[in-house]
Amino acid sequence: MTVHIKTPQEIEKMRVAGRLASEVLDYITPFVVAGVTTEELDVLCHNYMVDVQKTIPAPLNYAPAGHSPFPKSICTSVNNQICHGIPGERKLKNGDIINIDVTVISQGYHGDTSRMFYVGEPSIQARRLCEVTFEAMWRGIDNIKPGKHLGDIGHAIQKLAEGVGYSVVREFCGHGIGAKFHEDPQVLHYGRAGAGLELKAGMIFTIEPMINAGKAAIRHLPDGWTITTKDGSLSAQWEHTVLVTEDGYEVLTMSAGAPAKPVFRFAN
Template sequence: MSVTIKTPEEQRLMLEAGRAAASVLSMIAPHVKPGVTTEALNQLCHDYIVNELKGIPAPLNYGGGGGRQPFPKSICTSVNHVVCHGIPGEKQLKRGDTINIDVTVIKDGFHGDTSQMFYAGEPSVLARRLSEVTREAMFAGIRKVRPGARLGDIGYAVQQVAEANGYSVVREYCGHGIGRVFHEDPQILHYGRPGTGLELVPGMTFTVEPMLNAGRQDVRLLPDGWTVVTKDHSLSAQWEHTVLVTNTGYEILTLRADEKVPH
């Protein structure tokens, strides 16, 4: 699969899909509290995407093959030591739990993909700091996006923030190109060396979505074929935005209406 360069019209449609995905996270925020089940959050997001946005939840029935079942829900809910791809279920959130909600909406054939961390009540000092540093690392990577930059510049920036704060970067899962296809080239690693990798050109769209662990970087896949957890049971956090390479820098396509971009 080659890297797709989006036309101005395709960029407009990507922005619409991105804004739609962002609005799902804004909608669900007040519902994340102790006692709610991740399945209830899934149902709220599904109904909003389908009925209000007239969109399609991309994760639902995505993937599968090779003995693995397609993803069975409309969002991913990754709680505490779950790194990514947590499947919503009947487990209730407890006070102090952290949860990443990952949303991808298809609108007019294009994908908008974004995730953020939420707290069920007041989190621990460690959990809050891990979440905040992960968000800072994501934006450090995004700020490197411009024509002529290299993919390694993004990964290096993310890795520097993570490791300077004592956290480890998950290696097995990364960002990805996105457009008419959910996952396309290039892969966006969250570690690397500056000046290496593919050169960025205007019209590229991809996600920056670092996963940082409070403990070791090692992860394992659960028997359901989707849920990824930290091997040492340490906390994990993730933030994600879909980004467009513009003629002069970048545009975040999934920026939420209430979201402030750090400088």
């Protein structure tokens, strides 16, 4: 495993890319309402990225080994969809929860972030799942500083999620990011404290836990991309791109409309 330590020049470009990715989510927020299709959300985001920001939507035609090219500019994962949902004709309805995942390319560097959105008024269960997942992400982020280990991040996320009766998806994880969409290291959202790669200043990676209200097992849909819970339970995900600094961390995917770090309130 080769983890690229970013230069100050690269870090500055990553700051710009991260902020721009988050600003796409700021922009799309008022459009996430009952009756809108996920395809319409994709078109709005695509046009904002290309025409307003002058960025490149990284998911569009992205084709890792063994996959057909991803056909859209964002991922939209609704209710029991865990990740990589392909925008289409599905209309959002009151009570849905949806993850919108955005990655932009700016000056050759990637900014990657996602948020959960409520469509109208969610159920108590759905709201709690989204809030726990958001706090779990931030508990992982709080374990970032030089000398800590990747296992500390995963352990913090897993401890909270499983402590309140949820499960952590194992098959997908965070990743290094920079000039490439996906780089080393892989950042698992479960693990043992003190285990794994030691963190060093200049590393940049995503933390993007996928937490299921039911069991952790997943199902691949025939479209080749969309992942759902096997038991049909709800799933939630939040994602930030984070820089390891000399004395802690800097979240690169923050913007005016990004939700602030929460006050931790769930049992751990």
